[in-house]
Amino acid sequence: ATYNIPLALRxxxxxxxxxLQLALTDLVTRHEGLRTVFPTHEGTPHQRILPPTAIDLPLITTTEEGLTARLADLSAATFDLAVQPPIRTHLLSVGEQEHILLVVIHHIASDGWSNGPLFRDLATAYEARTEGTAPGWEPLPVQYADYSLWQQQLLGSDEERQLDYWRAVLADLPEEATLPADRPRPATASNRGTTHTVHCPADLHDSLTALAQETGSTLFMVAQAAVSTLLSRSGAGHDIPLGSPVAGRTDPALDDLVGFFVNTLVLRTDTSGDPSFRELLGRVREADLAAWSHQDLPFD
Structure with missing residues (x-):
């Protein structure tokens, strides 16, 4: 269940x-990736798009106290991607006027960007279905299978150039960026984690934004330079590789499509030579722009 994406909407x-059930069916009909299975042929998986069918939306009655545990159980159920579509939905009732819609999607069919078009299309379809009509949206310009073919064609012609770039940029990369730790890394990952929220005061945010504008960089680059500085001064050395997701939607035709487009890039920062922060920011800007222009190569 590590790659399950649970989305709970109150x-x-x-x-x-x-x-709501009809609207979910409209959603899956519109986005082929949500009704695609991945059987294997001679050891190689491939996409098989299923015809549109009515989606199941079981109604489960629960209490507010038992809601969290129930959502966790439903979210942890795994998918057999060879035969099961990568989406599962449940409707939990905690009162006559209070429901939670749980949509669990396997990461193979969705990413963070996809949440926007997914819920927007669901809202449009639900509004139409409550009025007894089908949603009147325009057809999507492309589907995920079109993107898959395009990516294969692109890599067929450009893969070696992008590989050459990454081989050069990541040459002699440390196997691991290490920091002084208060406990050893476990032999097996637990896949458990948590979130730590840091608040940035408005005046500091304004100053950071102004710095980004003055240097022709972005707020992301400023934050990356700051994190690299912190890691370097905390004992990680002067070669700081950071993994960063990139949306991967390099064509506007992909913006409204639910699917897995996200990729991971290695953004390598050189903090050696005691640079000023503005100098370091210049290094980060140059490295990031180059990495983003070679973002089509899958991370694996």
Missing amino acids: LKGALDHQA
Whole structure:
């Protein structure tokens, strides 16, 4: 279940269960990736797009106290991607006017950017279905299978150039960026984690934004330079490689599509030579722009 994406949406007020189920069916019909399975042939997986069918939306009655545990159990159920579509939905009722819609999608079919078009299309379809009509949206310009073919064609013609770039940029990269730790790394990953939230005061945010504008960089680059400085001064050395996700939607036709486009880039920062922060920011800017222009090569 590590690659499950659970999305829980609290719905308040009167709910039309049948209209919501029809809207979810509209959603899966619109986005082929949500009804794609991945059987293997001679050891190699391939996409097989299933015809549109009505999606299941079981109604589960629970309490507010038992909600968290129930959501966790439903979210942890795994997918057999060879035969099961990568989406599963449940509707949990905690009162006549209080429901939670749980949509669990396998990461093979979605990413963070996809949440926007997914919920926007679902809202459009639900509004239409409550009025007894089908959603009147424009057809999507492309589907995920089109993107897959395009990516294969691109890499067929450009893969060696991008590989040459990354081989050069990542040459002699440390196997691991190490920091002084208070406990050893476990032999087996637990896949458990948590979130630590840091608040940036408005005046500091304004100053950082101004610095980015003055140097022709972005707020992301400023933050990356700051993190690299912190890691370097904390004992990680002067060669700081950071893994960073990139949306991977390099064509506007992909913006409204639910699918897995995200890629991971290695952004390598050289903090040696005691540079000023502005000098370091210049190094980060140059490295990041080059990495983003070679972002099509899959991380693996």
